[in-house]
Amino acid sequence: MVNEQAIAARTASIKTKGQQKQQVACDTDSVAGAVSQRACVYSGARVVLNPITDAVHLVHGPIGCASYTWDIRGSLSSGSELYRNSFSTDLQEEDVIFGGEKKLVSSIDELVSKYQPELVFVYSTCIVGVIGDDLQAVCKAAEKKHNIRIIPVQSSGFAGNKSAGYRAACDALLKIMPNEGPVEQKGNTVNYLGDFNLAGEIWIIKDYLKRIGIEVNATFTGDSSYRTLQRAPQAALNIMQCAGSMAYLAQRMEDIYAIPYLRVSFLGLTDTAASLRSIAASFSDPMLAHRTEALIATETATINRQLEAYRTKFKGKKAAIFVGGGFKAISLIKQFRELNIEVVMIGTQTGKQEDYAVMQELVNDGTVILDDANPAELEKFMVEKGANILVGGVKERPLAYKLGVAFIDHNHDRKHPLSGFVGAVNFAQEVYSTLCSPVWHYV
Amino acid sequence: MLECTPQTITERSAGKINPAKTCQPIGAMYAALGIHKCLPHSHGSQGCCSYHRMHLTRHFRDPIMATTSSFTEGACVFGGGANLKTAIKNVFAIYDPDVMAIHTTCLTETIGDDIPSIISSAEIPAGKLVIHTNTPSYVGSHITGFANMTKGMVNYLAESDGKPKKEQVNLLPGFVNPGDMLEIKRLVKAMGIKFIMFPDTSGVVDSPMTGEYVMYPSGGAKVEDIRDSGNSKLTLALGSFASTDPAHQLERKCKVPALTLKTPIGIKATDELLMALRQSFVQEIPAELATERGQLVDVMTDTHFHFHGKKVAIFGDPDVVIALTEFVLSLGMVPIHVLTGTPGNAFEKKVNAMLLEAGVSARVKAEGDLFELHQWLKHEPVDLLIGNTYGKYIARAEDIPLVRIGFPVLDRSVHSYLPVVGYKGAMRIIEMISNALLDRADRDAKDEDFELVM
Structure with missing residues (x-):
């Protein structure tokens, strides 16, 4: 069905291991006219920032950008639920012609008086850049007026792909923290970057770290709030899972606050165990390594038994x-x-x-x-x-x-946590329930 | 989540909180899927296309294919002509559709890309078609976008051969599910009348599972049929917001008289559809439809005491909400809050006229949002909420049963396969409403009031 010749145009981005020498071409713009599965700058910025629970996330643009991102992230909150609402300036034709700044100002005023947030993000969308609204100036003036943080997110859709949006989000996050370092850092504390608390996954990892003797200071950005993000520079170490979205922030925090970072992954037994060990090894406290081994041993023992049954079936x-x-x-x-x-x-x-x-x-x-x-x-x-x-x-x-x-x-859209040891079992269960479902017999 | 919605209603001057609409392009994309072997194309940034496909995928639970011009900063500065031309070339080379249906986005409208002139200077393979419509996201809603793409079909495809009009009817179904389109076609078929429906997404976004992936499923309106719609003797525009505009365009272009009816939800609107067909085509209502209607009336009488006097709030897309309001009134229910996110005074006028006739006073609003609806409900609670999935937050906060009808429905399945239109659809709505009300009565009943027979 697919024209082989056309696929040839993308051969640089496709390879079969053992057959070609060259690396896969990536990080390039999509071909115009492709059914790309990719999204835009705004979408990248929105997915990273949206889990911040007590912020007003105001989308400055026509209604669509706010509608499609209304509570679709699946990230859970232990506190405020404000982030699950959808706020838009709903720009109309006259705003496009005469500029949307006035409407943005009124929207901010009304939302601040209604919800009394400490933090407002204002996302720019495609046309905001084109019609020339000065987001920066509007936000600055509004910050002064309301005496809260109102942070513009430079996320016009066309200005790159999703990765550019991650970066715009990181820039916005940096604005929440004090802009000078280093800050006095506490002992066995980490910030956990690049987990969005889908199905409560952060809570699982937090619990593991607590059992080892490490306190999670701030999380980026799942289940986070204005106050927790503000104190992020106090952590001794940044551990980072989703590097795609957070590498830039980790690097900047190292530059500004001298907080080193460590790449981790809590997906699967191997990576979860390896990550916990390397976190423990980053601190000078020998008890950490000790407790880590104990935790890994207990958790793997239970879980391996459960996984064994699946391994035969798969x-x-x-x-x-x-x-x-x-x-x-x-x-x-x-x-x-x-x-x-x-x-x-x-x-x-x-x-x-x-x-x-x-x-x-x-x-x-x-x-x-x-x-x-x-x-x-x-x-x-x-x-x-x-x-x-x-x-x-x-x-x-x-x-x-x-x-x-x-x-x-x-x-x-995941419904069960897939992180950590318990997540490895959930994952196996999910694989089993779909792979071995009787419905496939009727195809 | 909605615990912070204040009860006091204050005048709001800017923006929306929890919208009851979305933007034009997604409607255009959905309409374009209703042409056989058509690939919708989004002329704008990648995110638009991705969001629309994601949203439609979640509602229909079927693969939704569409391409994008993949805008970059450069395209934005120098215009999107080059991107669109490349896209046209690639779309036909890679995906080989019969029709490519381009819609614009807020970005490409604002920078002023002239789509017709770009199309006319693009290389289009012989026998292939490129159509387009303008869908500025800052005007109207997704319903407007659906209407605009349908109008684009008329502009590009419909033709009159100048001969006397044929004994056939054009059906513009509006923004409804494939199950509804199928049901409307069944009714007209049963009348023995030749018809052309466009757009027609049945057989496209409800395609059967065969173990093979087919990029262009068997459904969708055929280009030759849309072309022939210029020779029909009547166009029925079902739903004024989604269908009147294209129907009028067809009237102007090919002199096919247009008649706007309500989306045929409920007994009265379905009657009107069949009567209009009978009148124009001098056909008798077949016995099978008369029986269906009789059964519906039977069900209505069997259950009317459950419904009488129950207060309802209805929100969603204007054509569907107007028809639903009429239907719940015919069941003896009292719609006290009626809201759509789509702008247009005609909505308030139509709904108010129905309410006036029924002697019901209500809050009615076009271009509203769900924050406002929630505030209304805090002031005057209801027994039932009817609307799309986004109603679930309010339903939970206020502990009101929710019946899901409309777009999008993201948290339940099967809805896109089964109709809410026609007599069968009306029966289905009655089942949904009474299940919701009676489940609630059972849940809330004290032991001594808990009954077996209801």
């Missing part, structure tokens, strides 16, 4: 992976291996060179690796490689189902 099954960023893709390869499942296709929307190098290392010969894949390519390679299950996001789900392929949402 023998010989093949998986395809298409997720947003690199870290998740890498962890999933290992996690599927723990479950006796071979990965035959892997790709991301916004993975970086170094991510693809790691993936390339990890996968078996013959595995297809691809960047910014379109549905036609996903279909082609899933069928060709005989994948039994696809891991992806919203748009990939029905595609997999139509092919009679099982599916797991490893994105915003």
Whole structure:
């Protein structure tokens, strides 16, 4: 169905391990006219900032950008629920002609008086840049007037892809913290970057760290609030899971506050254990390592028993992976291996060179690796490689189902926590419930 | 989540809180999917296309295919012509649709891309079609976008051969589910009348599972049929907001008389549809439809005491809300809050006229949002809320049962396959409403009031 010649135009972004020497081309703009699974700058900024629970997230633009992002993140809160509302300036034709600043000012005034937030984010969308609204000036004046933080997020949709939005979000986050360092840092404390508390995943990791003897100071950005983010510079270490969205922030915090950072991943047994060990090793307290080993031993013992049953059932099954960023893709390869499942296709929307190098290392010969894949390519390679299950996001789900392929949402629509040891079991359970469902017998 | 909605209603001058509408392009994308072998194309940033596909995917639970011009900073400064031309080339080379249906976005409208002249200077393979419509996101709503793309179909495709009009009817279904389009077609087929429906998303976004992925499923209005719509003797525009504009355009272009009816939800609106068809095509209402209607009336009489005097709030898209308001009135219910997010005075006028006739006083508003609806409900509570999935926050905060009808429904399935239109659809709505009310009565009943027979 798909024109082979056309796929040829994207050969630089697709490779099969063991067949070509060159690296997968990534981090490039999508081809115009492609059914890209990618999104825009605004979307990147919004997904990173939206989990900040007690902020008013005001989208400056026509209604759509606010409608489509209304409470779709799936990140949970232990406090305020304000972030789950949808606020938009709902720009109309006359605003586009005469400028939207006046409307933005009134919107901010009304929202501040209604909800009394300590923090407001104002997101710019595509047309804001074009019609020339001065977001910076409006926010600055409003900050003065209301005596709260009102932070502009420079996220005009066309100014790059989702990654540019992550960066815009990080810039906004930096504005919340005091702009000078270093700050006096507390002992065994970390900030946890790049977890958005989907299905409460942060709470699981927080609990592990507490048991080891490490306190989580601030989380970026799942279940965070204005006050917790403000005190982020007090942590001794930043641990970072989703590097795609947070690497820039981690680097900046190292520059400004001299807080070192460590890459971690809590997906799957291998990576969870390795991450806990490297966190413990970053502190001079020898008791930490001791308690870490104890925790890993207890948790793995219970979990290995539960996983063993699944491993037998999954023998010989093949998986395809298409997720947003690199870290998740890498962890999933290992996690599927723990479950006796071979990965035959892997790709991301916004993975970086170094991510693809790691993936390339990890996968078996013959595995297809691809960047910014379109549905036609996903279909082609899933069928060709005989994948039994696809891991992806919203748009990939029905595609997999139509092919009679099982599916797991490893994105915003996940309903069970997939992090940590307990997450590894949940993951296996989810794989089992879709892969071994009787519905596939009727295809 | 809504615990901080204040009860005091203050005049708001700017912006929306918890919107009851979304932007034009998604409506245009959905309409374009209603052409057979058509690939919608979003001329703008990547995010628009991604959001629309995601939203439609969540509602229909089917793959939604569309392409994007993938705007960059450069395209924004120098205009999107080059991107669109490349896109046109790539779309036909890679995805090989019969039709590419371009809609604009707020960005490309604001920078002023002239789509027709870009199309006319693009390379389009022989036998392939490119159509377009302008869908500035800062005007109207997703319903306006649906109407605009339908109008685009008329502009580009409909033709009159100048001969006497054929004994066939054009049906513009409006922004409804494929299950509804299928049901409307079944009714007209049962009348024995030849018809052309466009757009027609049945068989596209409700395609069957075969184990194979088909990029262009078998459904959708055929181009030759849309072309032939210029030769029909009548156009029925179902729903004034989504269908009147394109119907009038067809009237202007091909002299096909247009008649606007309500979206056929409920007994009265369905009667009106069948009567209009009978009148124009001198056909008898077939026995099977008469039986269906009789059964519906039977169900209405069997259950009317459950409904009588119950207060309802209805929100959603204007055509659907207008028809639903009429239907709940015919059941003896009292719609006291009626709201749409889509702008347009006609909404308030139509709803108020129905309420006046029924002697009901209510709050009615176009271009409202769900924050406002919630405030109304705090002032005057209801027994039932009818609307899309976004109503669930209010339903939870105020402990009101919610019946999900409209777009989008993101948290329940099957809805897109089954109709709410026609007599069968009306029966289904009655089932949904009475289940919701009676489940609530059972839940709340004291032991001594808990009854087996209801």
